[in-house]
Amino acid sequence: MxxxxxxxxxxxxxxxxxxxxxxxxxxxxxxxxxxxxxxxxxxxxxxxxxxxxxxxxxxxxxxSYVRYAVPLSGVYAVDETRVRLVRGEYYYLWVVRDVNIKGIPFFMLSSVRSGVHVLVVLANMEKAEGGARKVFNTRIDEVIYLHDGATAYNAFSWFNTRG
Incomplete structure (x- = not known):
C-alpha cells in the first residue's frame, strides 16, 4: 500500500x-x-x-472511503484543523459539516492551506449535493458556507459563493 x-x-x-x-x-x-x-x-x-x-x-x-449520499440542507461549516508533528511540520485536515443535519459530506487532508484547496472543497460539495439531489429528491436553492475568516476562504468570491 x-x-x-x-x-x-x-x-x-x-x-x-x-x-x-x-x-x-x-x-x-x-x-x-x-x-x-x-x-x-x-x-x-x-x-x-x-x-x-x-x-x-x-x-x-x-x-475507508465510502461513497454515500447524506441529506443536505445547504448551510455548511467549513473548518481546517492543523495537525502538527514534533519537528514542526504540519498538515491540514479539512472538514465540511452540515450545520442543520450534522452530517459530514466531505473531508480531505492537505499539506498547505490555500484558496485552491477551498476550490477543491467547493467542487466536491457540488458532487455531494448532486448525489443528495438524486437520492432524496431535494433541491437546495441557496448554499451558505460558514468559516473562520482565514485568507484562504477568499476563494469563495471567485465563484460568487456566499461564504
Whole structure:
C-alpha cells in the first residue's frame, strides 16, 4: 500500500476521524487502533500489527472511503484543523459539516492551506449535493458556507459563493 504521509500525521488524522464518526473500539484504546491503522497505511503488513489481523482490517473498512449520499440542507461549516508533528511540520485536515443535519459530506487532508484547496472543497460539495439531489429528491436553492475568516476562504468570491 504505502503513502507519502508519515505515521504521526496519520495517527492524528485517524483519531480525528474516529471522533467525528463516533467510532469507539471496545477492546483496544482509540490511540492503539489509530496507530495500528496509520502503520498499516504507511506500508506495514496487517499481519505484523500488534492488533489482531481481523481487528485491524475491520477498523480499516470502517474508516475507508465510502461513497454515500447524506441529506443536505445547504448551510455548511467549513473548518481546517492543523495537525502538527514534533519537528514542526504540519498538515491540514479539512472538514465540511452540515450545520442543520450534522452530517459530514466531505473531508480531505492537505499539506498547505490555500484558496485552491477551498476550490477543491467547493467542487466536491457540488458532487455531494448532486448525489443528495438524486437520492432524496431535494433541491437546495441557496448554499451558505460558514468559516473562520482565514485568507484562504477568499476563494469563495471567485465563484460568487456566499461564504
Amino acid at each position: 504505502g503513502t507519502r504521509w508519515k505515521v504521526p500525521v496519520l495517527t492524528q488524522v485517524m483519531l480525528i476521524l474516529m471522533e467525528y464518526i463516533n467510532l469507539k473500539p471496545r477492546f483496544h484504546s482509540n490511540q492503539s487502533v489509530a496507530f495500528a491503522l496509520a502503520c498499516y497505511l504507511a506500508g506495514l503488513s496487517s499481519w505484523r500489527s500488534f492488533l489482531p489481523h481481523s481487528t485491524l482490517l475491520y477498523y480499516y473498512g470502517r474508516l
